[in-house]
Amino acid sequence: MRLAAVRGRIQSACREAGRDPGEITLVAVTKRFPASDVRALHDLGVTDIGENTDQEAAAKAARCAGLDPPVTWHFVGRLQTNKCVSVVTYADVVHSVDRVRLARALGSRARRADRKVTCFVQVSLDEDPDRGGAPLAEVPAVAEAVAAEEGLVLGGVMAVAPLGVPAAEAFERLPRAAEAVRGVAPRALAISAGMSHDLEEAIAVGATHLRVGTALLGGRPAFVR
């Protein structure tokens, strides 16, 4: 576990950007690592955990159900509408809402499960539909769709920096997307951006949620152990 190093990077980046580290939520992305690593992180005080597939997330959430304080589960991966019925049972925050149909499916499932799920609108920074995320022009419509659902809370915006472009450059579009979401719900202030290799650049553009895997846990095993 390399938590101290990651916390140190967050501290310095915040100092550099004139920001308070208290504004930053570190989401430890534990995909392909076992539930025992979630427990180890929890022992160290990391209670925000991210996963990118329903199958893994559901199993780990079940195995970590008794933890106190409870884990806040963040779903950060591509999400198909048929998985919503499962995801709403454990996810507290879904970072990857990128289309109106998905917002509606999540909303109806959350309402039926009597859950409130916070949703971030994922914006595409390179407009490549294959990589997930809504084009900037569609962000307001997706945000409206989330806000209209009784079972959902519009929390903010999320982005993954595209490959092959310097992160600082890719993140230049993020403030506009964040503004579009705030235009729908003024309190939707979260900005989920920044991974192991670009958390400094994300902090510089105002990220509130960092999704960090490799820098905390090392290289991911190919299969779940």
Ligand SMILES: *Cc1c(COP(=O)(O)O)cnc(C)c1O
């Ligand atoms: C895996 C993953 C991360 C973490 O990436 P690292 O480079 O290991 O820090 C962050 N966000 C998403 C959407 C992911 O799938």
